Amino acid sequence: MESIWELYSRAKNERWDPSRSIDWGALDVSRIDRPMRDAARLAWSHRAWLLFGRLSETPSLLVRFCLERQRESDPKYFLSLRGSEEAWHLDASHEMAGRLGGFVAEPANRDYAARFNQTLHREVLDAEFGLDAYIGAYVALREQLEAALLEAARAATTEPAMAQALDLMLRDKRRHAQFGWLYLAQRKAELDAQAIARRAAEMLERFYASGLMIPGFAPSIAGDVADAIEAAAAAGLGFAAFSDQKLVLESALADARSRLARVGVQASLR
Amino acid sequence: MSAMTATAPLLDRNERRFPLAMDTAIPKMRDLYLAATRNQWDPQRDIDWDALRPGDIDDERREAARSWWSRRGWGEYGAISESPTLSVRFTQDRLPVEMALFFALRTQEEARHAETCYRMAERLGGYIPAPVHADFTKAIGSHGVRKMALDPDTSVDQIIAALVCGLEEYAFDWFRLMIDKATHPVANKALRLILRDEVRHCAFGWHYLEWRLPQMSAAEIERMRQAFIDTTVNVELAGYRVPWLAPDSPITAEENRIDRLTCAAGLGAQFEEDEKPVFVATMRRVRERFKGLGIDIPRFEHPKLGAF
Numbered sequence: 001m002e003s004i005w006e007l008y009s010r011a012k013n014e015r016w017d018p019s020r021s022i023d024w025g026a027l028d029v030s031r032i033d034r035p036m037r038d039a040a041r042l043a044w045s046h047r048a049w050l051l052f053g054r055l056s057e058t059p060s061l062l063v064r065f066c067l068e069r070q071r072e073s074d075p076k077y078f079l080s081l082r083g084s085e086e087a088w089h090l091d092a093s094h095e096m097a098g099r100l101g102g103f104v105a106e107p108a109n110r111d112y113a114a115r116f117n118q119t120l121h122r123e124v125l126d127a128e129f130g131l132d133a134y135i136g137a138y139v140a141l142r143e144q145l146e147a148a149l150l151e152a153a154r155a156a157t158t159e160p161a162m163a164q165a166l167d168l169m170l171r172d173k174r175r176h177a178q179f180g181w182l183y184l185a186q187r188k189a190e191l192d193a194q195a196i197a198r199r200a201a202e203m204l205e206r207f208y209a210s211g212l213m214i215p216g217f218a219p220s221i222a223g224d225v226a227d228a229i230e231a232a233a234a235a236g237l238g239f240a241a242f243s244d245q246k247l248v249l250e251s252a253l254a255d256a257r258s259r260l261a262r263v264g265v266q267a268s269l270r
Numbered sequence: 271m272s273a274m275t276a277t278a279p280l281l282d283r284n285e286r287r288f289p290l291a292m293d294t295a296i297p298k299m300r301d302l303y304l305a306a307t308r309n310q311w312d313p314q315r316d317i318d319w320d321a322l323r324p325g326d327i328d329d330e331r332r333e334a335a336r337s338w339w340s341r342r343g344w345g346e347y348g349a350i351s352e353s354p355t356l357s358v359r360f361t362q363d364r365l366p367v368e369m370a371l372f373f374a375l376r377t378q379e380e381a382r383h384a385e386t387c388y389r390m391a392e393r394l395g396g397y398i399p400a401p402v403h404a405d406f407t408k409a410i411g412s413h414g415v416r417k418m419a420l421d422p423d424t425s426v427d428q429i430i431a432a433l434v435c436g437l438e439e440y441a442f443d444w445f446r447l448m449i450d451k452a453t454h455p456v457a458n459k460a461l462r463l464i465l466r467d468e469v470r471h472c473a474f475g476w477h478y479l480e481w482r483l484p485q486m487s488a489a490e491i492e493r494m495r496q497a498f499i500d501t502t503v504n505v506e507l508a509g510y511r512v513p514w515l516a517p518d519s520p521i522t523a524e525e526n527r528i529d530r531l532t533c534a535a536g537l538g539a540q541f542e543e544d545e546k547p548v549f550v551a552t553m554r555r556v557r558e559r560f561k562g563l564g565i566d567i568p569r570f571e572h573p574k575l576g577a578f
Binding site for chain 2: 012013017018019020048053055056058059066067080081086087090091094103105106113116117118119121122125
């Protein structure tokens with residue numbers, strides 16, 4: 001099993017550059033039908049909306065590690081790279097939306113837009129919330145689910161530049177999930193199992209039941225985004241269909257349930 | 271554990287993510303982010319560590335260099351948390367997205383620098399995890415950026431002028447001087463790689479000020495100017511970066527001895543006599559740069575430098 005330091009070393013070796021590692025010249029949007037292009041434009045914008053939160057969440061998590069006494073140094077090194085990688089994911093998603101016709105700056109539905117204001121950067125820095133529970137719910141579990149969704153998106157993608165972008169993002173995302181599980185394993189003796197289970201349930205409510213990650217779960221307020229993702233998926237433009245997303249989510253949850261059980265956390269994860 | 275929320279009212283603000291302004295407002299800043307992404311390096315692979323053979327170095331000098339690189343490591347390690355705190359501030363203040371993008375890379379760079387210092391110290395006999403003297407711990411912790419970054423009463427302008435246009439600029443010329451003196455190829459390479467990142471860190475500050483100044487009131491500019499002066503006087507000239515600028519004491523005498531021995535071994539560091547004219551020239555350059563922006567920086571005084 002890799003250590004967190006080895007994971008950090010691997011991340012340095014797998015560094016990439018959105019402006020050069022993706023063959024943007026191969027993305028010929030004129031060959032994509034206008035409705036499909038518009039759908040993909042909104043879907044890639046949605047991806048960027050989600051990623052924007054990471055610009056403050058990961059720095060906050062790193063600061064939290066620095067503030068708590070006796071926290072290990074390896075996670076700090078790892079998180080310093082995770083922040084860069086998330087910046088590239090955001091940059092690549094924004095660039096993709098731009099090339100598809102222009103980044104969409106906000107959701108059309110106000111209620112849906114409000115759900116993005118999760119202020120996770122504040123929670124991470126709030127001593128009332130335990131760091132280990134945050135790692136369990138918002139790093140190990142959440143990254144595991146996001147990796148599974150990205151994998152499904154990649155499998156459905158036929159457009160070469162988008163496939164490239166997803167390959168690079170997925171490689172990082174798998175590492176981010178691995179970090180979470182490694183850290184939990186390392187802290188197994190100190191974990192507050194109930195707190196992790198509680199935070200995990202809350203995370204699923206906030207990011208999945210809300211339709212943030214999978215807009216198809218909130219058709220009344222995110223129907224337009226869900227439809228766009230469905231159309232983009234059918235055209236192989238960077239997304240998985242709702243039915244596939246549900247399937248991989250179930251499977252990833254089952255996997256996460258057993259991983260959590262291994263560190264003594266019994267969570268229903270529904 | 272510290273509860274950040276107790277001292278950081280800035281974090282009490284609710285998030286308001288939309289509309290998301292993703293267009294570049296400061297193209298030069300975007301270029302810095304692109305350059306940082308393009309010029310990543312890896313301390314483990316890009317430095318030939320086997321070429322640093324501790325057995326070839328006189329024990330006294332090796333031990334001094336070990337202490338010096340450990341001390342550098344403490345400073346760089348501290349920066350790993352300062353940089354992300356500023357990232358949080360940039361998003362809270364809804365500043366151009368390229369600032370947070372660049373700082374995401376800058377955080378990684380600070381981690382690389384800390385790793386490099388750690389590896390250097392390890393090769394030289396073992397990284398020393400903390401200063402022996404409590405007073406020295408206080409000195410290296412006097413930077414204060416993390417606290418300032420989350421204090422809504424301290425503007426980003428003030429922080430950038432003080433930290434980036436001040437402290438980072440002073441460090442930049444110091445690194446250049448150390449590179450000239452570092453004859454050992456491994457130390458030289460390590461310092462060069464770090465300096466390559468520092469170029470961008472300094473540029474960030476000036477690009478920001480050039481963009482921001484036209485939007486600032488006279489009072490805001492004056493507060494920013496004062497922040498630069500205060501930090502120069504109370505942090506830099508108090509010996510935050512180099513011990514020879516700190517008031518004389520047995521502790522600083524020991525640190526100065528370490529610096530001289532390390533420098534004599536060609537393994538890094540710098541000492542008073544050689545750095546004095548360089549520091550004065552740096553201050554002159556920084557003052558000119560501020561003057562070009564319409565901001566007057568006064569002359570400073572220091573027991574070892576006189577008025578400059």
